[in-house]
Amino acid sequence: MLFPNNASEIKNFTISELLKATDNFSQANIVGCGGFGLVYKATLANGTKLAVKKLSGDFGMMEREFKAEVEVLSTAQHENLVSLQGYCVHNGFRLLIYSYMENGSLDYWLHEKRDVYSFGVVMLELLSGKRPVEVFKPKMSRELVGWVHHMRSEGKQEQIFDPILRGKGYEQEMVKVLDVACMCVNHNPMKRPTIQEVVDWLKTVGSLRDQNKS
Incomplete structure (x- = not known):
């Protein structure tokens, strides 16, 4: 899978890291739901909070959405855009990891719009x-x-x-x-x-x- 040069600065998380950080994608950690999947609050071992978008649906569309988000957000820099921190590719899983925003705008940027x-x-x-x-x-x-x-x-x-x-x-x-x-x-x-x-x-x-x- 090819990403732009900027994507090299984005961390490739392991599925085990994300399972642990989201308590196995517990329903209690769901903070948003969009057309392409659910968004979970994740807490890393060092206390850092992140948002994990777990893509779902048709695999072909999911793959295109995954690539589009990584390519666009790894090159886009804007104060109103939540920053992409990493991604995870594991078997049928496609996950995108963003900064977690406590002020509620996370759902706005990762949800339908x-x-x-x-x-x-x-x-x-x-x-x-x-x-x-x-x-x-x-x-x-x-x-x-x-x-x-x-x-x-x-x-x-x-x-x-x-x-x-x-x-x-x-x-x-x-x-x-x-x-x-x-x-x-x-x-x-x-x-x-x-x-x-x-x-x-x-x-x-x-x-x-x-x-x-x-």
Whole structure:
């Protein structure tokens, strides 16, 4: 599994460390629940408190979510973003370890709005054929979300789409999915949709596709 250079500064926790720190993922330690899994409060042997996000669901989607979060949060530095401290890969487990915030904003950043952002990144990956962070690209096109916003502001929206998706007769649907993805990655979390709104919008796009086929 390949991560950006910054990810080398993030600790690779063992599953035994996390089992001990969360009391075997006890229900008593659950502090949040998002679209991609539960979040547990963890206490290390030295007393350090962390938050462990245990991803669940379809393995393919879980793997993409895991990679997207590590890639995005290991390169993003912002005072309003909870920091990624580490990760754990063990058999079918995919776990992300964050700083624990006592003031309650942990649930806000790791709950639905954080999941919606990550899902938006996954949609942008699928539409563009690009990775969330491409370290060998020029600075302007290196970070996927920023590049997409830039291309749209320049009126070059059609260039966002992966060439293998173009010319298939689904351009209208692709634009609508892109609109949804961009709402998901809005820089202001308060303006991001809920995951239910995303599902409803995508169902509408699916209905449009079915109508065009008939």
